[in-house]
Every structure is written in C-alpha cells, then in structure tokens.
Ligand SMILES: O=C(O)C1=C[C@@H](OP(=O)(O)O)[C@@H](O)[C@H](O)C1
C-alpha cells in the first residue's frame with residue numbers, strides 16, 4: 001500500500017524517527033469528549049444548535065449517526081455541525097463501534113424514544129463494561145433487554161418517558177457510567193439522584209466536564225456532596241458550543257518535542273478547561289520539559305537528549321487515576337526516559353479500547369523495555385530499546401504510544417496505525433508531515 005495516502009497508510013507503518021530536534025506549531029482537531037457531549041445535549045435540547053469545529057472522526061460520526069437514528073437531524077457536512085432535535089421515535093439500530101461515549105451515553109436517551117433501540121458494536125466492544133448503566137436504567141424505569149449478558153448486544157425499549165429518581169451504582173469501572181445518566185437526567189420526569197458506591201470513580205475531570213456542560217444548557221445540577229449528583233428535571237436549553245482542540249490527542253505531538261529536545265506549540269490551548277489532557281502540562285514539566293504559554297497556544301520544549309540514551313527525559317512516579325486516557329502516551333515517554341518510572345491508579349484502563357496495561361507491557365517489553373505489569377499500573381526502568389512491530393489492538397492510543405517510541409527508536413513498525421481514526425482524522429499523514 002502507498003504510505004503517502006493518508007487514509008491508507010502502509011500496514012505495518014514504519015514510524016518516522018525524529019532525527020534532531022522537532023520544532024513545530026500544530027492545530028489539532030476538536031475534542032472527542034466535548035463533541036460527543038455537545039451532540040447528545042443538542043439532541044435533547046429545546047431547539048436547534050451548532051457544534052462549532054466539531055471533531056470529525058469515527059467516534060463522533062458514530063454518535064451523530066446514533067442520534068440521527070433516534071430522530072434528530074445532524075448535519076455533519078461542514079466544519080460546524082448543525083443539530084435539529086425532534087421527538088425520538090421508531091425502532092432503530094445503534095452501532096457503538098468502539099466508542100465508550102456512544103455505548104454509555106446513548107442508552108439513557110434512548111429510553112426517551114417510543115421505539116426499540118438495539119445496540120451493538122465492534123467485537124471488543126462486547127467486553128467493555130456497561131452493565132452498571134443498564135441496571136441503573138432499569139431502576140429508573142427503562143426496559144432494557146440484554147439477554148442476561150450485562151453488555152452488548154442489548155436493546156432499550158423506550159416508552160417516550162422515563163420516571164427517573166434515585167439510583168445507586170458502582171462507577172469505579174468508568175466515569176462514563178455517571179456522565180451517561182447525568183446527561184439524560186433532566187429529561188426524566190423526576191430527574192436523577194445518582195449515588196456512587198464503590199472504589200473511587202476514575203477520570204473525574206470527565207464528570208466535571210459533563211456537569212459544566214449541563215449547566216451551560218441551563219440544567220440544575222447539585223454536585224455538592226462527594227459521590228452524589230442530583231439533576232433536576234427540566235428543559236435543556238439549546239446552546240451553541242465551540243469545541244476545544246483535543247488535549248489528550250495533543251500528547252503524541254507534545255511528546256515529539258519531549259523526546260527530541262525540540263519545541264512544539266499546540267494552537268488554541270484553552271486557559272481553563274475540564275479536559276484530562278490539560279494535565280500534560282504538569283506531567284511533561286515533571287519529566288524535565290519546559291512548558292509555557294505563548295501567543296499561539298501552549299509550548300513544550302524538551303530537554304536536550306542525553307548521549308547514548310533515547311531522550312533527556314526524567315522518569316516519574318504518577319497516579320494517573322484522574323487522567324487514565326493519557327497513560328499510553330505517558331508510558332511510552334517513560335520507556336524512553338533516563339530514570340525509572342511508576343504509573344499507578346489506572347486499573348480501570350484495562351477496560352478501555354483494549355487492556356492497556358497488558359498491551360503496553362507486552363509491546364514495550366517486546367522492544368526491549370524493562371517493564372513490570374502491576375494490577376493498577378506499570379513500572380519501567382531505562383533500557384536500550386530496539387525496533388520491531390508494535391501491535392495496537394484496535395486502540396488509537398496504543399498507536400499514539402507506538403509512534404512516540406518510534407520517534408525515539410530506530411525501526412519501529414506500527415501495525416494498524418489507521419486505528420487512530422477513532423479520534424483523529426488522517427493521523428499518520430499529519431504525523432509524517434512533522435518529521
Ligand atoms: O466521558 C468521556 O468522554 C471519557 C471518559 C473517560 O473514560 P473512563 O472513565 O472510562 O476512563 C476517558 O478515559 C474517555 O477517553 C472519555
């Protein structure tokens with residue numbers, strides 16, 4: 001295949017090596033998490049709205065298609081997507097692909113439809129947890145038929161209204177269980193009074209993002225008590241959203257500066273945000289990078305590479321419980337660092353697109369990394385890495401980790417780099433243009 005064609009990169013794809021410092025200024029596509037929340041809220045709102053600079057990627061097109069199937073009009077032809085809500089009615093199928101946001105966020109609004117909504121997805125999606133959401137929906141008065149599986153495939157049999165009320169669930173597996181019920185809650189007759197019981201909820205910035213966006217839509221949310229969220233019943237105002245660049249997808253680009261000793265600016269980095277990727281500022285600073293704001297956005301300058309090592313980065317000891325989606329990129333950086341690292345608090349990422357802890361330990365180990373897999377994380381020691389094939393397990397962030405290692409190590413071949421299309425259009429082509 002022709003590696004120059006963005007939609008058909010060679011497979012496996014020779015990851016470009018950074019030879020010398022990489023200096024670049026990049027504009028990145030919009031946030032998946034913000035785009036999919038904006039689309040969903042627009043679909044249950046009182047009137048039409050615009051999602052400006054929406055991310056156009058597999059996950060967001062799956063969300064748009066799901067909402068269209070329920071009855072909304074979602075015009076995705078331009079850069080700004082126009083959503084015109086309508087009462088949800090009629091039977092429809094929803095393809096969740098490998099998008100957690102589609103599998104968790106759409107069933108609660110499907111309960112508002114007057115039809116049967118059948119959900120399925122990619123083969124691996126059947127292993128990703130959603131049972132807590134389905135059980136909670138039953139408690140709130142929604143009929144769900146999952147054949148006792150507790151996961152995909154399942155069907156929501158909507159009656160047009162949902163009683164709502166109090167529900168207790170264990171969201172230690174994914175913050176998306178909480179976000180899912182909050183996003184729909186205002187449209188339930190009694191709203192939602194949600195209590196989490198169990199080990200701590202991961203990825204809390206994503207719940208804060210949900211609460212902030214609901215409030216922007218005029219929804220009353222009480223999050224004053226730990227592990228409890230109350231959404232009052234009421235209308236969801238139509239609001240236009242400007243989608244911020246995806247800061248988690250900034251990780252590989254900032255990593256280029258970090259490993260090469262160069263300087264990368266990400267344009268339009270917000271000064272205040274709920275995106276998990278904002279934590280990269282502190283993480284990269286802890287690894288020895290200089291992080292500052294410049295007129296165009298956020299600039300990261302990597303430390304001078306150390307002779308005989310893969311970079312000049314320092315190892316880190318980090319709890320990534322709140323920002324688990326950054327773990328693959330951070331682990332890749334730790335693998336090329338000059339001192340040991342410990343990444344902790346991320347047991348839940350075993351239920352992401354793949355078991356990311358095992359996948360990272362396997363792939364880094366295969367390239368010569370001294371890596372230890374632990375139940376909730378990874379430990380890495382500096383080692384001489386070599387080339388080889390990096391498997392991605394249909395996981396966009398495993399592909400990002402592979403290209404980061406490939407920027408610092410000769411001969412890394414990334415298998416199925418096209419899996420990055422989940423959240424980033426034409427990633428391989430864009431990446432190559434910087435190296
Ligand atoms: O709500 C969201 O948009 C997300 C929440 C997080 O999920 P988990 O809580 O399952 O980690 C995050 O990792 C995922 O990429 C996106």
Ligand SMILES: C=C(OP(=O)(O)O)C(=O)O
Pocket residue numbers: 098099100101325352353397423
């Ligand atoms: C966990 C992730 O995705 P999802 O929204 O499918 O859960 C991710 O993007 O890292």
